[in-house]
Amino acid sequence: MAGKRKPKSPRDRFAANFMAGGPEDTGDMEIKGAKRTDHEGPIHRSIYGWLVFVLPSRALVHHSPNEIDLRGPEIAKAIAKARRLGTVKGWPDLEIVLDGKIYVMEVKAEGNDLDPDQAKLRDDFEENGVPHAVVRSIDDARAALKKWGLETRERGMP
Template identity: 40%
Template sequence: MSEHQIQVSIISYLDRVLPSTIRAVGVSNNPRSAIAGAKEKARGMRKGFPDILLTGAFHGLLEVKQEGSYLRKEQKEWRDFLASQQVPVAVVRSIEDVRETLNGWGIRTREAA
């Protein structure tokens, strides 16, 4: 599965199971051209920022990766910065990874209820 397909399945899963006090938002961070990239950067897009934001009663971030792929330099920098600020951040490769991450963060899902 591509990272895009994995993220789509994760967003669908989160929409079904997150409590009503938390929402998931996909972060668009893949400009289609150099011009689009320059415009997005000017609007505040930052290279390497995680793919999914959880917000509401809980704030955390998920970086989606394909099996066998690893964080790029900018993604590691974001992970380390966020962790230094006590912001929960995790790399996930599957719905099972997300399920384990949410459990580890103490988020009681509708699936677990």
């Protein structure tokens, strides 16, 4: 494969992986050396890659990091700094901005449910007219987009 360049954008990486028959997970974004098992990360990356691939190119898809994976004395300082900068505990994992509207998705592994902060934010989003979905797979994300009336460029894809 010498001379072949790896696609750079998330949309291109997902498309190349999909066309090659690879798994849905865009594993090139995997964190190396992680010790604990990350059940939601692969699901999150596959949903993110799929959204970027199938939504119109004008759509903005964003992940808001709201977890800090540190240990020891540095964690308290990092959490305090993040909160001062506006991090909201329980904020949804993915935001989609399209045509003047925002939609949010909370990614969960099978068997996991919203924690109390996430449930309160879900209610707050819905009270403010912002569609919210809990997604555990690309199929869940597909169903949420359909429910919200968002068209995709998914024609011909399984």
